[in-house]
Amino acid sequence: MAEKKMAKMAVLKGPDHLDIESFPLPEVKEDGMLIKIEATSICGSDAHSIRSTPAQPSPLGHEFTGKIVEMGERANETIYSFSGPLKVGDRIAVYPWITCGTCPECMRHGNGVCMVCENAFMYGGQETFGNSKYTADAYEAPHFKGGFAEYVYIFPGTYVWKLPEDMPSEIASLLDPLAVCARAIEMAQTEPGVLGESLNTNTNAVVIGEGAIGIMTAMLLKIMGCRNVILTGHKDEKLKKAQEISRCDYVINSNKMEKEERFRYIREITDGGPDLVIQCANNTRASIEGLELVRKLGTYVEVGVPFGFGETFEVELPQLIFSKNVKINSLASNSQRVFDKAFHLLERYQEFPFEKLLTHKFYSLEELMPTMQKMRDVDYIKGVMILK
Numbered sequence: 057m058a059e060k061k062m063a064k065m066a067v068l069k070g071p072d073h074l075d076i077e078s079f080p081l082p083e084v085k086e087d088g089m090l091i092k093i094e095a096t097s098i099c100g101s102d103a104h105s106i107r108s109t110p111a112q113p114s115p116l117g118h119e120f121t122g123k124i125v126e127m128g129e130r131a132n133e134t135i136y137s138f139s140g141p142l143k144v145g146d147r148i149a150v151y152p153w154i155t156c157g158t159c160p161e162c163m164r165h166g167n168g169v170c171m172v173c174e175n176a177f178m179y180g181g182q183e184t185f186g187n188s189k190y191t192a193d194a195y196e197a198p199h200f201k202g203g204f205a206e207y208v209y210i211f212p213g214t215y216v217w218k219l220p221e222d223m224p225s226e227i228a229s230l231l232d233p234l235a236v237c238a239r240a241i242e243m244a245q246t247e248p249g250v251l252g253e254s255l256n257t258n259t260n261a262v263v264i265g266e267g268a269i270g271i272m273t274a275m276l277l278k279i280m281g282c283r284n285v286i287l288t289g290h291k292d293e294k295l296k297k298a299q300e301i302s303r304c305d306y307v308i309n310s311n312k313m314e315k316e317e318r319f320r321y322i323r324e325i326t327d328g329g330p331d332l333v334i335q336c337a338n339n340t341r342a343s344i345e346g347l348e349l350v351r352k353l354g355t356y357v358e359v360g361v362p363f364g365f366g367e368t369f370e371v372e373l374p375q376l377i378f379s380k381n382v383k384i385n386s387l388a389s390n391s392q393r394v395f396d397k398a399f400h401l402l403e404r405y406q407e408f409p410f411e412k413l414l415t416h417k418f419y420s421l422e423e424l425m426p427t428m429q430k431m432r433d434v435d436y437i438k439g440v441m442i443l444k
């Protein structure tokens with residue numbers, strides 16, 4: 057019998073403990089497929105993950121794109137493609153969650169909605185939820201369950217998109233973060249005509265945070281036709297780049313302008329205060345500021361990440377929320393429907409400079425940890441591993 061081909065994968069074992077290990081390539085079942093990784097982006101949440109201790113050695117990376125190298129006979133029935141039937145050689149982008157479809161939450165919200173399903177599986181995740189058919193155990197076959205690897209095994213029940221010929225794989229690896237921004241925009245929307253309508257051509261918006269999520273959210277607000285989009289952050293170099301990419305109207309360095317002066321300046325630009333504030337900085341102080349800043353009948357959206365539990369802050373409810381009649385929204389769940397919106401935006405990569413978000417390209421698994429150590433650098437927006 058021929059010896060099984062081996063391939064490499066990053067295995068997360070504990071805080072800052074990531075090993076590159078080899079596993080035999082799995083046998084492709086009739087309902088699955090195997091892709092060879094072409095590009096995987098580093099998510100802000102990956103930085104939190106590598107500081108934690110997973111319950112078992114785990115895969116890492118959920119923002120990935122790859123080329124189909126092997127397909128089970130029934131894969132076109134069991135893997136849900138938004139782009140029609142798939143074949144070996146096609147490149148695909150992947151929705152990173154597989155939900156069970158039958159738990160009470162799936163029955164209520166529909167199959168595919170993440171962060172609610174009791175038995176969900178996440179590619180590149182460290183946790184096995186409920187009775188998920190697939191575990192977050194890197195040592196359990198088919199091993200290749202995360203994007204920081206040379207291959208990924210695609211399970212039945214996965215939603216995927218086929219990349220157009222001309223679309224670079226690294227652009228497609230931005231699908232997941234762009235879908236977060238697309239969801240933030242959905243959470244900002246109100247029915248037309250209500251008091252304090254939040255998103256129209258007259259909207260003045262503030263986006264807090266100069267990371268990839270903040271930048272792409274500002275970009276989407278401009279695409280949606282907002283009148284003024286102001287992005288706030290802390291580093292001049294990043295803000296300059298953020299404005300270039302997002303085409304927002306103003307950037308403000310909060311370190312260089314005292315709060316009082318900053319508020320006065322923003323209120324001047326926005327005729328009294330922003331209609332919409334989207335908080336993408338994952339920082340409780342920024343949340344309070346956002347609530348203070350938003351105008352009466354305005355909308356506030358908190359784009360959180362599921363870390364920092366236990367952090368609290370005090371707000372004066374009557375002044376900050378009640379008397380302002382502010383609409384407060386947040387997001388954690390997402391769905392393949394929103395990813396589909398994001399995918400079609402990425403297809404317009406020649407119109408919008410997504411490419412410029414990819415500031416740190418690297419070309420091997422071994423460079424993953426060194427790149428992650430640069431995530432706080434002033435020139436860092438997004439790291440992406442490109443394998444050829």
Ligand SMILES: [Zn+2]
Pocket residue numbers: 099100101118119232233
């Ligand atoms: Zn992500």
Ligand SMILES: [Zn+2]
Pocket residue numbers: 155156157158159160161162163172173174175176
């Ligand atoms: Zn479920």
